[in-house]
Amino acid sequence: MEKSLRISRTITCDVLIIGAGGAGLRCAAEVFERRAGARVVAVTKVPHAQKSHTTTAQGGLAAVDPTDPVDKPIFHMFDTWKGSDCSADQNIIQRIVESAWDQIVWLEHRGMHFSRDLDGKLRKRTFGGHTIDFGEASAYRAVFEADRTGKGIMDTLWGETLKGGITFINQAVATELIFDRNRCVGAIVFKLKEGEFLCIAAKATVLATGGSGQVYQITTNCRQNTGDGLALVLKAGLPIMDAEAVQFHPTGIVGPGILASETLRSVGGILRNKDLEPFMEKYAPKMKELAPRDLVARAIETEIREGRGVMNPDYGVEHVWIDLRHLPDHIHDVQIPEVSSFFKKFLNIDPKKELCPIRPSNHYHMGGIPTDENGAVERGPGEIVEGLFAIGECASASFHGFNRLGTNSILELITMGKFAGEKALEYIDDPVSLPKDAGEITFSHFSKFLNAQGKEKIGRIRSELQAMMTEKVGVFRSEQGLIQAMEAIKELQERSERAALSQRSLKMNQELVQRWELDNLLAVSMVIVCSGLHRRESRGGHFREDYPERNDDFHYHTLAYMPISGDVKLGRRPIDMSIFEARGPDYEKFGLIERKY
Amino acid sequence: MYEVTLKIKRYDPDRRKSWIQEYKLKAGRILRFTDLFRKINDELDSTLAWNSSCEHAQCGTCAVKVNGKPLLACELLVENAVQYFGSPVFKIEPITVAPVVRDLVVDLEQAYANVERMQPYIVEPAHKQSQEAPSQIHPHVLERYVEATRCINCFCCATACISSHRTFVGPNAVMASVIRLMDPRDKAWKVRLDRLYDHRGVSRCHTSKACSFVCPKEIDVAHFVALAKEGRFGNVRNR
Ligand SMILES: Cc1cc2nc3c(=O)[nH]c(=O)nc-3n(C[C@H](O)[C@H](O)[C@H](O)COP(=O)(O)OP(=O)(O)OC[C@H]3O[C@@H](n4cnc5c(N)ncnc54)[C@H](O)[C@@H]3O)c2cc1C
Ligand code: SF4
Ligand code: SF4
Numbered sequence: 001m002e003k004s005l006r007i008s009r010t011i012t013c014d015v016l017i018i019g020a021g022g023a024g025l026r027c028a029a030e031v032f033e034r035r036a037g038a039r040v041v042a043v044t045k046v047p048h049a050q051k052s053h054t055t056t057a058q059g060g061l062a063a064v065d066p067t068d069p070v071d072k073p074i075f076h077m078f079d080t081w082k083g084s085d086c087s088a089d090q091n092i093i094q095r096i097v098e099s100a101w102d103q104i105v106w107l108e109h110r111g112m113h114f115s116r117d118l119d120g121k122l123r124k125r126t127f128g129g130h131t132i133d134f135g136e137a138s139a140y141r142a143v144f145e146a147d148r149t150g151k152g153i154m155d156t157l158w159g160e161t162l163k164g165g166i167t168f169i170n171q172a173v174a175t176e177l178i179f180d181r182n183r184c185v186g187a188i189v190f191k192l193k194e195g196e197f198l199c200i201a202a203k204a205t206v207l208a209t210g211g212s213g214q215v216y217q218i219t220t221n222c223r224q225n226t227g228d229g230l231a232l233v234l235k236a237g238l239p240i241m242d243a244e245a246v247q248f249h250p251t252g253i254v255g256p257g258i259l260a261s262e263t264l265r266s267v268g269g270i271l272r273n274k275d276l277e278p279f280m281e282k283y284a285p286k287m288k289e290l291a292p293r294d295l296v297a298r299a300i301e302t303e304i305r306e307g308r309g310v311m312n313p314d315y316g317v318e319h320v321w322i323d324l325r326h327l328p329d330h331i332h333d334v335q336i337p338e339v340s341s342f343f344k345k346f347l348n349i350d351p352k353k354e355l356c357p358i359r360p361s362n363h364y365h366m367g368g369i370p371t372d373e374n375g376a377v378e379r380g381p382g383e384i385v386e387g388l389f390a391i392g393e394c395a396s397a398s399f400h401g402f403n404r405l406g407t408n409s410i411l412e413l414i415t416m417g418k419f420a421g422e423k424a425l426e427y428i429d430d431p432v433s434l435p436k437d438a439g440e441i442t443f444s445h446f447s448k449f450l451n452a453q454g455k456e457k458i459g460r461i462r463s464e465l466q467a468m469m470t471e472k473v474g475v476f477r478s479e480q481g482l483i484q485a486m487e488a489i490k491e492l493q494e495r496s497e498r499a500a501l502s503q504r505s506l507k508m509n510q511e512l513v514q515r516w517e518l519d520n521l522l523a524v525s526m527v528i529v530c531s532g533l534h535r536r537e538s539r540g541g542h543f544r545e546d547y548p549e550r551n552d553d554f555h556y557h558t559l560a561y562m563p564i565s566g567d568v569k570l571g572r573r574p575i576d577m578s579i580f581e582a583r584g585p586d587y588e589k590f591g592l593i594e595r596k597y
Numbered sequence: 598m599y600e601v602t603l604k605i606k607r608y609d610p611d612r613r614k615s616w617i618q619e620y621k622l623k624a625g626r627i628l629r630f631t632d633l634f635r636k637i638n639d640e641l642d643s644t645l646a647w648n649s650s651c652e653h654a655q656c657g658t659c660a661v662k663v664n665g666k667p668l669l670a671c672e673l674l675v676e677n678a679v680q681y682f683g684s685p686v687f688k689i690e691p692i693t694v695a696p697v698v699r700d701l702v703v704d705l706e707q708a709y710a711n712v713e714r715m716q717p718y719i720v721e722p723a724h725k726q727s728q729e730a731p732s733q734i735h736p737h738v739l740e741r742y743v744e745a746t747r748c749i750n751c752f753c754c755a756t757a758c759i760s761s762h763r764t765f766v767g768p769n770a771v772m773a774s775v776i777r778l779m780d781p782r783d784k785a786w787k788v789r790l791d792r793l794y795d796h797r798g799v800s801r802c803h804t805s806k807a808c809s810f811v812c813p814k815e816i817d818v819a820h821f822v823a824l825a826k827e828g829r830f831g832n833v834r835n836r
Contacts, residue, residue: 162717348674
């Protein structure tokens, strides 16, 4: 049966936000604040903006309070630079860190329910990697809303944008960016619920589609994080920066992939393999369980690779144990109640009496769509695409370089979101005109999906991709593994062409969308692999067994272009060192320093 | 390993037909119901539509009715379900707060319209929003309503509520309003109270407490609904 696909409606707006998570909605709120009555449309894959992934961020967001007697912005800048393995851009670090507190105040005034101290002021907590006096002591820098900071932000921003008069298009995916020469003029959107294609003309378009965790088998990311935004720009011939920079958290709870926080190790949890041997003694005789995140993650994966892992029969995933049985009751009940409750709720395990299964989990994508300090998307170094912005986890400005510090991500959302909103307004008095062929790319893909013949199954190809990426492009990478991964992706791509859909309806056909997502996952995997292959060194989240040290010949950002599926071209963008170059006080701390803690 | 049977209520919008479909599958003891749905998609029937997002019990997208009880599919483990319901056969239906789009997917947008009606934001700031420091809220004040801010709008309570969805905005929507009535940063009393006590407002509650009983976040929803009925929003009103 041949379906003829068509645009059912064309709508126009001032600003189109693709992805209504924390970043997208902060941007929308800024537009309303500066231009009441602006027409803002926000598209989201989930059934309602509040369901976006930002809602699960727990820990907090970092910001230096100007009334704090000991903390200073320069310390936060230093921590971010050091944490990034000297790969973040210093102009971005400075801009975000210096505006952080104003953004906290903004959220508070708009009703976010921050946790309070006894005086009614915002409470603060410490977080890994955040220090005062350049590493001398832990900084109390993270403000938070209990264990649901991300939800607090989402609720606040949803409320503000609602008040501003935003139009949400829920359960819909942006499938194509529309360009008029060098200007982005909107996007094609597929509405799942109605099974309709919309053409949205916009004076400014903002990509805020979040992470790409579904590339991996074990991830803390939600089901919708299939790297759609990255695939969209690749198809438009634009680059992805530092795609190889992926963060893995050492202790994900096997099964649901929920984070088991660092605290488990700091209160005395012991990692054990299948023979119950406390294996960290071998890898870090002094620090043991308290060694840095990446070292712990590699130790766990080595145990599993060498056959000392345990298989979880229900999920078919190998893991090691974290042993918390020896800890006194008060530690369980007072210091780690949330994590204990996760093991109870999702695995029916009592950590006081039983061993708990954990494995390194994909957590965050530092790499993304390259932008300048306003979130304007770059085609190449210093060359922006008019009318197109990218913010949040899908973007790379770059605030995190090759390794993100905890609590720095949601800070990035609310600052870059604001900057992009400010800048997007500069376009809203410039009319746009749509090219005639808008939608054709989408229709050619979707009709290919709908008409495919063959016995391959989308779910199986996706699982194979995720398992392969975890094994070969996860915590460990090597020349040989990456080359094998590249071949495997090409083969999976071919097989995906032979996956017939079980039904051809367009209305809430989730299989159809999963087929489209599979293409995105394959595209993102391919650029991660090719960028990682090129980078013959180890830096932050990118660890090469064959090149285990950082090599400053690679002191640049990788740009990967893939206008045609499978055909990757690489380029470079210099890393901004403006704080170092300004030679102000303490500038030497911003040189090419070692990331040792 | 368990052998479970899921009897899922399905709906096809193209043919406007609904029916019950039975799926039998083998499942490990700690798989969650969202894992079962995924297994059905991958192994038995890729047309079954269902929703989820974070699968950490923090977004409220995967609410369904299992043997009549509204709950989050991502936190229901097979072994717990068998124990709780006393059988490995489960009847699964969409939640009833909005029209069904397909199978287990409902049009949450329509359900959310009730919450939006109650203005889940600061309508009229009590302080100037341009001032430089955050406002101070004493923890005792916050304590009175902080439980309510944990709500994830999964609509389990609204599904269980014995008052009709057509006439009542629902317990979670009431709670959204109560939060801002107790929050010292908002002073839009009149607008809020007008909506809270209008024909679709809190007077529709029958005080059955079904809402508190089913809330997956264990929020005492009925407590806040009761506060709204009695107009007890704490002493902030005399601020
Ligand atoms: C478990 C967990 C805990 C975390 N804790 C912290 C923490 O404590 N502190 C911290 O700083 N960071 C934390 N992070 C990281 C942080 O939460 C994320 O990086 C951040 O929330 C991403 O926000 P975003 O706005 O970029 O994307 P998201 O919130 O993921 O929003 C993306 C939006 O885009 C939509 N979308 C996606 N694709 C499309 C498409 N094709 N078309 C239309 N819409 C689309 C989605 O539906 C969604 O609305 C945590 C992450 C996880 C997973
Ligand atoms: S009150 Fe509880 S049951 Fe009701 S919507 Fe909120 S979280 Fe869900
Ligand atoms: S107490 Fe009121 S709001 Fe709660 S379920 Fe009963 S009728 Fe509904």
